[in-house]
Amino acid sequence: MRGRPKIVLARTYEEAIQIYEKYKNNILGVITDVRFPRVERGEKDGLAGIKLCAAIRKEDPFVPLIIQSSESDNVAYAAKFDAAFIDKNSKKMDVDLRRIVSDNFGFGDFIFRNPDTLEEIARVKNLKELQNILFAVPAESFLYHISRNHVSRWLYSRAMFPVAEFLKPITWSSLQDVDAHRKIIFEAIVKYRKMKNQGVVAIFKRDRFDRYSNFARIGEGSLGGKGRGLAFIDNMVKHHPEFEEFENARVAIPKTVVLCTDVFDEFMDTNNLYQIALSDADDDLILRYFLKAKLPDRLVEDFFTFFDVVKSPIAIRSSSLLEDSHYQPFAGIYNTYMIPYLDDKYEMLRMLSDAIKGVYASVYFRDSKAYMQATSNVIDQEKMAVILQEVVGNQYGDRYYPSMSGVARSLNYYPIGDEKAEEGIVNLALGLGKYIVDGGMTLRFSPYHPNQVLQTSEMEIALKETQTRFYALDLRNAGQDFSIDDGFNLLKLHVKEAEKDGSLSYIASTYDPYDQIIRDGLYPGGRKVITFANILQHDVFPLPRILQLALKYGQQEMRRPVEIEFAATMSREKDKTGTFYLLQIRPIVDSKEMLDEDLTSISDEKVLLRSNNSLGHGVMNEINDIIYVKTDDYSASHNQEIAWEIEKLNQQFLNEGKNYILVGPGRWGSSDTWLGIPVKWPHISAARVIVEAGLTNYRVDPSQGTHFFQNLTSFGVGYFTINAFMNDGVYNQEYLNTQPAVHETKYLRHVHFEQPMVVKMDGKKKQGVVLMPEEQQN
Structure with missing residues (x-):
């Protein structure tokens, strides 16, 4: 809206001068009558319009002026101030006005003319065409236009303010060099187009998408979650100049075109796909139906343009409306296909179409339907946008x-x-x-x-x-065997x-x-x-x-x-x-990452375990079992035997699909059996919280689980370090010892509670607690 030209109406001579002074740097043109009031005279001035033109011409020799009058004699004044004249008595007054405004105020196409005959030499519709023709226009025509400010006015009328502002002060009188001028205009356009293409989701136009374009959309619907994410990043990179300051690195998003959700709707409707899609048919059958269906024909030329600009393999990713719903992680439910770049663009078109249909079909695959049900979303609300994106990479032979x-x-x-x-x-x-x-x-x-x-x-x-x-x-692989995978x-x-x-x-x-x-x-x-x-x-x-x-x-x-x-x-x-x-x-x-409470405010009476040095984050409330190494008569010399016993118990948990909390002295997983129990990850893989509890006579610096760190992080397992004897944390072993054991050996006890123990971990503050089972707290 702000970029559209505004029409400002002045009712008196003084008001006109005031408006002109205020906006003189941004005026596309002035249309004036001849007879209108002047306040200081308190009456109409028969030549107010002519005086206005004279005042404006003193300041700006080139701004377009149009004088309209019902007295045809005034045409003489118009010539004097290089203004256009419109006779109000003429039947085609509005046609004349429209033509003159369009020709002189920078609207319409930019026409390069021969300065002597004023005949048309060349015509450009948009910035890209201007950029392409700049060096081909004859010098005298070019000089004629730049010395009259025509280029910057044309840019202003198109709301391309940054370039117009930049070019306006660079006049013939300041530069006196046609070729330097061409170069300056050319570079300003390139810079502007690069800047404009960043952070804007432009509509894909075949004649404008080129190597300066980054991001465009086809269609009017939503961009979907990933599409919005990309538009957001593109904008972020534009707004923070630090991203440009690396000498040996460029930061960008890959060239991207988004097919908005309305293309999906149209595809589903015109091919009558909802019936098969919402049925219980298996994935392969659904995919076959979708592959047989037809995408809208008008996309073909757009795709060819995209191939020409990108010249690299293309990734076809899903961007669904629900994928970004802020409360449910939908990532990775739908498919992403990649296709190689081929010289045969029709073959490439076939692969691209198949991939788009494959992404559309994946909305209705069995896993997606199950996921929808689990997250209580309605599948017919799911709409799919598709992102076409150059694949980032280098080619190495056939890879x-x-x-x-x-x-x-x-x-x-x-x-x-x-x-x-x-x-x-x-x-x-x-x-x-x-x-x-x-x-x-x-x-x-x-x-x-x-x-x-x-x-x-x-x-x-x-x-x-x-x-x-x-x-x-x-x-x-040219995708002849297009599959669900x-x-x-x-x-x-x-x-x-x-x-x-x-x-x-x-x-x-x-x-x-x-x-x-x-x-x-x-x-x-x-x-x-x-x-x-x-x-x-x-x-x-x-x-x-x-x-x-x-x-x-x-x-x-x-x-x-x-x-x-x-x-x-x-x-x-x-x-x-x-x-x-x-x-x-x-x-x-991540639902489990919503943790707002202050764990330090929970009293020690209520906790079985508390660590002030824990790793992991979130809440777990489905663990009823705890396995701990007995500390009475504990000796590190038995660590290998303890490891074997834990492995057996762990296997039982895996078979039943259950989890437990594991507590023991020293470093878990240490290869040195004197420092801790030498378990490997598969031996404790059903543990959801692993605790290193220091003993009075057996102090080992906390290892923070280095040995299976990779697994801790990927499975979101909590790792607590506690040294209760040094008042660092709480380990209420006395209480555990009073509970009946499901299984007890010389070294271990396994206690099962009817009510789950709630685990809460605050990863930002490194605090972790395991609360007493509810029945004990009441």
Whole structure:
């Protein structure tokens, strides 16, 4: 609205002068009558309009003036002030007015004219056309227009204020150089178009979508959750100039076009798909029906334009209305397909259409229906927008993948060492992000402490707990066998393959089996370990800093903790440059993460366990069992036997699908049996809270569960450290000893309560409590 030209009416000469003074820098033109009142005279002045023109011409020789009068003699004055004249007596007065306003005030097309004959040389409709023709217009015509301010006026009338403002003072008299002028205008347009395309969800127009465009939509409906997230990030990057300040890194979103939800509605209606979709047919049958259906024809040309601009593989992602509903995590319910870039655009069109229909069909697959039911959503309210996005990556032969992809969260509920919860946490991997979503082994670090990566702190952990496989897009698979599984054309490869592709230059370290050490960087021979050492520790690429900014601004502008998906490609030249792409942002809403109470206010009488140094976050209220190591006559020499007993009990819990709380002395999972019980993760995998309880005669610094840290974080297990004898926390073992045991051995007791024990953990403050079962509290 603010960009539309306004018409301001002056009723007297003084008012006209006042308005002109106020708006003179933004006036597209002035239309004046000849006879109207002047206040100081208290009467009509027969030449007020002519005097107004004279006053304006003194200030601005070029602003368009139109004089209208019923006295045709006044045409002489018009010529004097280089104004257009309209005769009020003429039958076609309004037609004349319309034509003159359109020609002179910058509306309509911009017409380059021959200054001598005024005949048309060229005509441009929009900024893109102006940009393309600038250097081809003959110098004398160009000079004629710039010396009369025509270009900036045309821009003003189109509400392109930044460029118009910038160009207005650059007049012929100030510059006197036609070619310099062309260049200045050209660069201003390029800069403006880049700026405009950021943060705006423009409507996709074939003639305007080009390499400066970032984000557009087709259709009028909703963008869906992911679509809105992308528009939000794009805007965020535009508004914070810090993202532009990296010498060797560009921050952007991939080129994106969103098919809004109305395209989905139209597709479902015109092909009569609701009946099969809402039936109990199996997924394959539903997919077959959807693949046979037809997308609207008008999309074909738009898709071809998109292919031409992107020239890379395309990801087809779902963006559903419910996916972002702030209270239910819908992420990952629907499919994401990827298709290779082909020279045969009709073949590519077929693959793209199939993928879009596959995403549409996935709304009605069995899992989605079950999920809808579980979250009490009505499936016919679900509408699907589809995001078409260039896949971030480099091509290596028949494979395509990014140097790294990852997920960053602005809250870290497992801070270790001097990390803080609010500094956030990142999971990083080589290759496509599907590897992370599928729960692969990623590298976990805090963007504020990139030098302290637990997984690479000890050689033994680094060899065991770093990535060994990665996903790449198979460019040879042209999707003939389109299937429900959206990963049908992805390759799961061994890291060795990436080494052959030459994509590990700043990402891997090399294990030297002779010296038994891991060296940062690539060396011949030796296993390659994905450590990202050169990026995290040696700052080859400013990844940690970019992530700090993205998390900071994302959280600030969403006003809640966020999760961001990203990918980055390093240049193939060894020049240490790269591009960081933000792919998705969403608020972190995990039902169990809604914890508002102050745990320190719960009295010690009510708790079985309290830790002031806990990891994990949330509330659990379905655990009725606790297994603890007896401390009377405890000796570390029995730790191996205790481990075997726990393994047996754990297996019973797994078979029954139940969970328990595990309490014991020293470090759980330590390889040194004198420091703690040497369990491995599979032996305690049904435990939901693991407690390290110090003993008077047996003090070990808390380990914070280093040995199965990866599993703690991925399964959301709580880890408590308690030293009750040093008044650090509470461990009410006396009470447990009075309860009947379901199972008791020389070393262990297993107690079952009828009522569940409620576990509450505040990951930000590192507080954790296990409350007494309800029956005991009453």
